[in-house]
Amino acid sequence: MTSSTRSLLVLLREGTEANHQRLEEHPLLRPLMASTLSLEQYSRVIAAFAGFYAALERGIQELSSGIDFPGYHYEPRLPLLLDDLAALPVCTVVPCTVAPEYSNENELVGMLYVLEGATQGGRVIAPRVQQHLALSETSGARYFNFYRQDSWREFRAMVEKRQEHYDCHRARDAACATFDNLYSHLEHCLSNSGDLFSERHDQ
Numbered sequence: 001m002t003s004s005t006r007s008l009l010v011l012l013r014e015g016t017e018a019n020h021q022r023l024e025e026h027p028l029l030r031p032l033m034a035s036t037l038s039l040e041q042y043s044r045v046i047a048a049f050a051g052f053y054a055a056l057e058r059g060i061q062e063l064s065s066g067i068d069f070p071g072y073h074y075e076p077r078l079p080l081l082l083d084d085l086a087a088l089p090v091c092t093v094v095p096c097t098v099a100p101e102y103s104n105e106n107e108l109v110g111m112l113y114v115l116e117g118a119t120q121g122g123r124v125i126a127p128r129v130q131q132h133l134a135l136s137e138t139s140g141a142r143y144f145n146f147y148r149q150d151s152w153r154e155f156r157a158m159v160e161k162r163q164e165h166y167d168c169h170r171a172r173d174a175a176c177a178t179f180d181n182l183y184s185h186l187e188h189c190l191s192n193s194g195d196l197f198s199e200r201h202d203q
């Protein structure tokens, strides 16, 4: 790997660092790292993510149909999130009102960087969820255990190989926008949190 092939991933990491930190500290996500994490707090995160991924994955499907990413393909996370939700005391997915628009491959790569990199948070979050809530990679915590699939490594290898095809700055801007869209969506979820929980007849 030459220094030029490393630079898009470095640019993405450095260019989104502040956005990542801001997101990590969002009041909906902060409890994930607390020893007081409750099932209700965790469920809110999964419901919020489900709305966001539903909106994004519609776009990914449309945009990526004509694009070949050698050695990499995006595996939808929505099925995992919906499966997790089915095991949790929340059943309302909050629709994403900040409809993200991605119109070309540069923007797609920037967005995929955020979604694939998000699996790395799972490395630290999944063991905590298992410890505090007794959820597992087969029940209630499939999304946060997705890091085991290694798609982050495949994505990085693909970007390193194809980096000269991309407009780095457009990719970085799209990555920042993806972080910020999720932040806005979480704000929306927070302000609608009264609607989030609906009684399930079996609880």
Ligand code: HEM
Pocket (backbone or CB within 6 Å): 009, 012, 013, 020, 023, 024, 029, 030, 032, 033, 113, 114, 115, 116, 117, 118, 119, 120, 121, 122, 124, 125, 182
């Ligand atoms: C409480 C929530 C979160 C925690 C604790 C967390 C934690 C982490 C950790 C520990 C890493 C690995 C850093 C490293 O290897 O140096 C990481 C990487 C990353 N996370 Fe998060 N994360 C959280 C939420 C998110 C969310 C919601 C997203 C996006 C949807 C996200 C996107 C990323 C990206 C893109 C990377 C890769 C950075 C890089 O190496 O280029 N994270 N996160």
